[in-house]
Amino acid sequence: MNVMIGVDPHKGSHTATMLDRDERELKRIRVHASAGQVAELVAWADGVKARTWAVESAQGMGYLLAQQLVAAGETVLDVPATLASRVRVLGSGRSTKTDPNDARAVAVAALRAPSLPVVHTADHTVVCRLVVRRHGDLARWRNKLCCRLHALVAELVAGGIAKEVVVNQARSLLENITPDTPAGWERHRQAHELTAEIAELDHLLHETRARVATAVTASGTTLTEIFGIGPVIAAMLIGYSGDPTRFTTPGRYAAYTGTAPVEFSSGGRVVHRLSRRGNRRLNHAIHMAAVTQIRHRHSPGRGYYERKLEQGHTPREALRVLKRRLSDVIWRHLTADARAAGQ
Numbered sequence: 212m213n214v215m216i217g218v219d220p221h222k223g224s225h226t227a228t229m230l231d232r233d234e235r236e237l238k239r240i241r242v243h244a245s246a247g248q249v250a251e252l253v254a255w256a257d258g259v260k261a262r263t264w265a266v267e268s269a270q271g272m273g274y275l276l277a278q279q280l281v282a283a284g285e286t287v288l289d290v291p292a293t294l295a296s297r298v299r300v301l302g303s304g305r306s307t308k309t310d311p312n313d314a315r316a317v318a319v320a321a322l323r324a325p326s327l328p329v330v331h332t333a334d335h336t337v338v339c340r341l342v343v344r345r346h347g348d349l350a351r352w353r354n355k356l357c358c359r360l361h362a363l364v365a366e367l368v369a370g371g372i373a374k375e376v377v378v379n380q381a382r383s384l385l386e387n388i389t390p391d392t393p394a395g396w397e398r399h400r401q402a403h404e405l406t407a408e409i410a411e412l413d414h415l416l417h418e419t420r421a422r423v424a425t426a427v428t429a430s431g432t433t434l435t436e437i438f439g440i441g442p443v444i445a446a447m448l449i450g451y452s453g454d455p456t457r458f459t460t461p462g463r464y465a466a467y468t469g470t471a472p473v474e475f476s477s478g479g480r481v482v483h484r485l486s487r488r489g490n491r492r493l494n495h496a497i498h499m500a501a502v503t504q505i506r507h508r509h510s511p512g513r514g515y516y517e518r519k520l521e522q523g524h525t526p527r528e529a530l531r532v533l534k535r536r537l538s539d540v541i542w543r544h545l546t547a548d549a550r551a552a553g554q
Contacts, residue, residue, distance in 0.1 A: 217318025340450025
């Protein structure tokens with residue numbers, strides 16, 4: 212690699228800056244986002260054979276451009292937006308927020324970062340991330356509608372809906388309510404509308420769960436062999452972990468998932484604190500798997516959890532230790548799956 216090309220992608224245009232290994236700018240270009248954007252960028256970089264492209268947020272705003280560059284046979288790195296931002300802010304004389312400075316910061320970050328994920332053609336990992344994100348969005352929207360329905364019904368009848376919203380039960384309850392004021396009739400009407408929306412969401416969630424299961428099966432993963440990990444959790448782990456081979460040790464993966472404690476030291480005093488860093492979606496997935504194991508006495512994690520309680524750990528501390536242990540197990544399955552797929 213003789214040059215690094217940093218790209219600051221946007222919806223309407225992309226700015227690219229070419230740097231040599233000494234961070235000297237060789238040339239710069241701004242192209243409009245269009246069907247010919249990749250051809251224009253490749254033609255601009257023509258003549259430089261040993262080149263690498265660094266695209267900011269290649270899984271976000273820069274996704275389409277990065278995938279098109281990969282399809283054109285280019286080597287592309289994914290630079291996190293936070294890393295590029297730090298490089299720009301700390302850069303001497305180039306901290307101004309402009310597209311050229313952003314593109315330069317992306318290139319410098321790619322030159323100096325020890326290891327950045329290489330962008331590959333979208334595969335089952337992307338599919339898992341897409342379907343599980345859709346499932347999460349639907350579930351959150353259903354929860355919001357259910358909360359609203361609870362509030363409306365509680366204003367119509369004492370006690371409201373006593374338990375979790377079930378569409379048929381909600382309809383039966385509403386049929387037995389006869390409002391006696393205009394406001395009551397409006398609440399009643401809106402409650403019926405919310406019930407219909409929840410029923411539609413239930414249908415969509417059912418279809419989405421089936422698509423999640425199909426995507427997980429197609430990935431050939433062994434994650435579902437772990438107690439407490441079903442198709443939805445497995446899809447989250449696959450989709451948001453990305454290429455597992457970039458985590459050379461289980462400790463690195465645990466740091467990425469936020470399950471590894473953070474060390475703080477000063478003046479010889481060393482303490483370890485709960486990590487709020489890492490990918491919170493992965494942390495949530497591991498948390499759900501750990502809680503599921505704790506709830507079942509025959510699970511492998513329940514015995515481990517109880518041993519930690521006997522050693523004097525609080526329930527929260529024991530849960531955190533179990534999550535750290537699960538992170539290692541998940542990393543081993545992910546890396547084994549990646550090796551099997553590469554054979």
